[in-house]
Amino acid sequence: QSALTQPASVSGSPGQSITISCTGTSSDVGKYNLVSWYQQHPGKAPKLMIYEDNKRPSGISDRFSGSKSANTASLTISGLQTEDEADYYCCSYAGSNTYVLFGGGTKLTVL
């Protein structure tokens, strides 16, 4: 099964909002409420930002929000800050044959 589809890059200015999309199929993103989003700074392990489509772990800023429509999940970051510049990955449960799929990753540049 193919990886989830994300844009290779997005950019925004400090204070602006951006949205990163993650497109799957009716067998993964569209079927289960199990999309998660990860932030990864260079040389660091990924960090969980959103789980179960739209829930934030404790300690994650409310500037980060998740949503989903049909087979596409989205991560929105509002009030962009320079420290938000990182790679972002989506991930979804994909059923009992494929199990886990990641997106290809999106590089966020804060101009």
Place this chain on the structure above:
Amino acid sequence: QLQLQESGPGLVKPSETLSLTCTVSGGSIDSHMYYWGWIRQPPGKGLEWIATIYYTGNTYYNPSLESRVTISVRTSRNLFSLRVNSVTAADTAMYYCARLNRMPGNRVGATEYWGQGMLVTVSS
């Protein structure tokens, strides 16, 4: 605070077997709430899920890697391991061990805890 630590050789020769261990501290591996797994990231590329295991020994594999991969758990030592057979340069990557949430219906949820990662290079 839960911590995961990868260990193993950082250099493996082509056609040989890559073996990594993840030692879990600050929490018990035999929890019904979690799976334990491996995720890798080739240099400059994205994340790829490799395999997941439940403390009872139930295993789940990426179909594209299943023929070469084995994941195992040792609850008595609070650790789990990964073996990848017949490695090639394409297996060169940062290997992360992680704790994944176990959801109703044995579904796999989010990964909240990650190890720091271990770079494994396949080269002669």
